[in-house]
Amino acid sequence: MSGFVEKPEPIEVPGLVHLHTGKVRELYQNEAGDLVMVASDRMSAYDWVLPTEIPDKGRVLTQLSLWWFDQLRDLAPNHVIGTEVPEGAPADWAGRTLVCKSLRMVPVECVARGYLTGSGLAEYEESRTVCGLALPEGLVDGSELPAPIFTPATKAAVGEHDENVSYEEVARQVGAETAAQLRQATLAVYSRARDIARDRGIILADTKFEFGFDGDSLVLADEVLTPDSSRFWPADQWQPGRAQPSYDKQFVRDWLTSPESGWDRRSEQPPPALPERVVAATRQKYVEAYERLTGASWS
Numbered sequence: 001m002s003g004f005v006e007k008p009e010p011i012e013v014p015g016l017v018h019l020h021t022g023k024v025r026e027l028y029q030n031e032a033g034d035l036v037m038v039a040s041d042r043m044s045a046y047d048w049v050l051p052t053e054i055p056d057k058g059r060v061l062t063q064l065s066l067w068w069f070d071q072l073r074d075l076a077p078n079h080v081i082g083t084e085v086p087e088g089a090p091a092d093w094a095g096r097t098l099v100c101k102s103l104r105m106v107p108v109e110c111v112a113r114g115y116l117t118g119s120g121l122a123e124y125e126e127s128r129t130v131c132g133l134a135l136p137e138g139l140v141d142g143s144e145l146p147a148p149i150f151t152p153a154t155k156a157a158v159g160e161h162d163e164n165v166s167y168e169e170v171a172r173q174v175g176a177e178t179a180a181q182l183r184q185a186t187l188a189v190y191s192r193a194r195d196i197a198r199d200r201g202i203i204l205a206d207t208k209f210e211f212g213f214d215g216d217s218l219v220l221a222d223e224v225l226t227p228d229s230s231r232f233w234p235a236d237q238w239q240p241g242r243a244q245p246s247y248d249k250q251f252v253r254d255w256l257t258s259p260e261s262g263w264d265r266r267s268e269q270p271p272p273a274l275p276e277r278v279v280a281a282t283r284q285k286y287v288e289a290y291e292r293l294t295g296a297s298w299s
Contacts, residue, residue, distance in 0.1 A: 005051040005270040008040075014088045023049050024058065024228065030099070034081055039096045039223070043274075043282070045252050046265055052274040058096040060286045060298070061226045065098075067294050068225040071196060075188055076220040079103055079212065103212025103219055108170055109153040109162050110182050112190030115205040116143045117231065117244070119164060120151060132166035142205075142233075142240040148190055150183040153208075181218050182211060193225050200292050202247070203238055205231035227289050247289035251282050 010018040016028040016036060023044040028036040039058035043050045062083075069078045079100040085093045113120055113130065116139050120130040128135055131151040139145075152170045153162040171179035186209055197204040207230035210222040223229055227248040237245050255278045256263055256271055263271050274282075287298045 003047075004049040007049075008042075011090060013086055016086055016089075024061070025223075028086075029102070030086060033102055035079075035100045035102050036086060037098045037100055037222075038093055039098075043249065043252060045249055045256055046271070048271050050252070050271055050274060052279060054279055054283050054286065056283060056298075057286055060290050061223055061228055062096045062098060064226050064290050064293065065223045068193065069220070072189055072192060072220065072224070075192055076185055077214075077217060078224075079214075079219050079221040100221070101214055101219070103214055103221055105210065105212040105221065106174055106178065106182065107155050108174060108182060108211075109155055110186040110209040110211060111151045111153055111164075111206060112148050112186050112209070113151055113206040114145055114148045114190065114194055115203065115231075115233075116145060117141055117205060120206070123164065131164050132168070140241045142238065142242065142244050144240075148187055148194070150186050152182070185209075185211065185218055185220075189220065189224075197232065197293060198235065200295070201235045202289070202292055203233040203235050203244075205233055205244070207231070227286050232289050232293075247285050247292075249282065251285055252278060 008021065010021055010026055013028070015031050018026065018028050020027040024040055024042050026038045026040065030036055039062045041053035041055060041057040043052065043054050043057065066080070066083070069080055080098055081101060082099045083097060084099060085097050116124060121141050123130050124135055124139060128137065130149060133149050133151070136146065150167065151164060152167065153164050155162060167179060167183065170182065189209060190207060193207070194204045207225055209220060209224060211218050212221045213219065230248065232247040233244040252274065255261055255274065257265060261272055263269070290298055
């Protein structure tokens with residue numbers, strides 16, 4: 001059992017139809033048929049949406065995504081139309097709202113890995129493969145891979161695990177041509193972003209993208225290259241063979257699995273509220289990622 005500890009009631013706004021409550025985002029449709037995505041401050045971990053929010057998190061995710069969309073515009077068109085807050089919406093939506101094209105979404109999490117960790121490491125330790133791709137012997141947690149790899153996953157509902165699948169399975173599900181487009185676009189965008197992040201002292205270990213079709217054109221959608229969808233490591237502290245310091249939700253995961261939290265991840269009990277020091281430290285991680293990547297001050 002997992003999902004929301006406390007599922008929020010969606011806010012009603014004149015002229016908007018509420019479509020979906022995700023782990024972090026509320027999705028609406030306006031009268032023109034465009035999508036309105038609003039990033040909340042909710043935090044998810046271990047397939048649970050936690051009862052404690054992280055102040056400013058939704059704005060950081062939105063503003064960082066916009067920055068990355070600009071950096072990647074020549075490589076991949078994106079779904080953003082504008083950032084205006086719909087009339088009658090709460091003032092708190094400012095800075096966390098994206099008005100987007102309605103796309104025909106591809107039901108695949110497009111994951112790129114340049115370093116070995118997480119679920120990729122677990123599979124590698126069993127079979128020396130990740131998503132069916134053979135990797136060399138001798139890699140450890142945090143090792144840089146010989147070249148970035150495309151390791152897709154199936155999209156899961158809130159409270160369920162995404163499942164890593166092979167490229168062949170993606171081709172079977174969405175067709176060989178679309179699968180090839182997804183792989184090419186994912187690796188191209190990852191490689192560009194990895195180089196940009198590296199210039200700013202950050203290792204982009206892995207990340208996941210979502211794509212959809214606008215007619216025949218493949219379009220980058222949802223959030224992109226945020227601490228929620230990526231692993232960012234400080235380059236000057238990278239040391240293969242151990243867990244890396246990071247600018248993401250790992251701080252929350254570590255606290256939840258510590259004796260201090262009193263929570264058993266294997267139980268069906270929901271996780272507890274986060275203490276204030278964990279909330280403050282997590283917010284700082286997200287803000288620091290934004291500032292280091294964009295070069296702008298968060299205020």
